[in-house]
Amino acid sequence: MNRSIKPLVILLFLVCFSASKSHAQDIEVIKYPDLAKLISSQSDKNKVINFWATWCRPCIKELPQFLELYNKYNDENLELSLISFDFVEDLENKLKPFVAKKNIEAKVYLLDETDYNAFIDKVDPSWSGAIPATLMVAKGNSKRKFIEKEFAEDELEKVYLNFIK
């Protein structure tokens, strides 16, 4: 009896599990060259690239501002990318559940790199490596702005609108 039920229970569990996860986006694991492409590819959108991690408290605190920005301007010409520094081992058990729970629709990437010194300056020379940090690239790559800090309340939208003016 017990033996015959077991696979059924497992199947049921798997079905429920995958169903609950079906809404969550696939998170792409990328390397620095992919990030470089993301930053510098020609686009008619204004790019906002936020560097964060689920373990970074100030990042999580400012995250709602980014999600709000996405909701408000994604249909206009915002391209928001959330670049997570979570460890790739934590993709399934930390990052994916977090993204699903917060219902994040903006594109999330996990940057799986270890040799940070090799690329931080390439993202921006003024970046010390601390997160949160945010890079804004205006459409057509016409200008850039790098901000290494946590945005104060309601600050992100102002900075963004001022930047794309």
Added chain:
Amino acid sequence: MKKNIFLVFGLITMAAVLFASGNKEKIANTKVGFNVGDMASDFKLKNVDGRTISMADYKDAKGFIVIFTCNTCPFSKMYEERIDLLNQKYESKGFPVLAINPNDATKQPDDSFEEMAKRSKNKGYSFPYLYDESQAVATAYGATRTPHVYVLNKKPKGLAVSYIGAIDNNHKDADAVTQKYVEDAVDSLLDGKAPKVTSTKAVGCTIKWKDA
């Protein structure tokens, strides 16, 4: 006469605007804190064992490995064993590790002095773990993240900042490290040479600053 006054007033305003904007640029472009080659300031900070420690106490030291770190940052945790190994390797050679936690405990309760003392005891730290409660030391040094290392070389003139940056080039796996930045810097100084690599960058947790 009136015209002249306007002219003078106008010029003063223009000068003020230019000065202000120029100043702003300057502030934005100048890194606060020490650069490689600067003389670092000493400090007096409370260690987890209750003693107050300053670099002047270390009469025989040839220099110091000052590391801003904390209890809570995942990178700091990944590196704490390597920090201890650094101290075990270099304390006897004249370069002790001095770890400093600059995080505001009201923002990050697990970085309180009590929690620091607990962690140091539980993990058996061989190095002093100092509490920068006022954040004055982190500010003076220009530390931005944890872990953030400053290698200081004792010279007649003072403590010359000889290296600023990461411990090595692989936070995840000590065995996969191909560049031991701090060890290389200290080894060079022990050889009486200038370090080849004097600054590196790494992703780390932002120091949790007190609200201004």
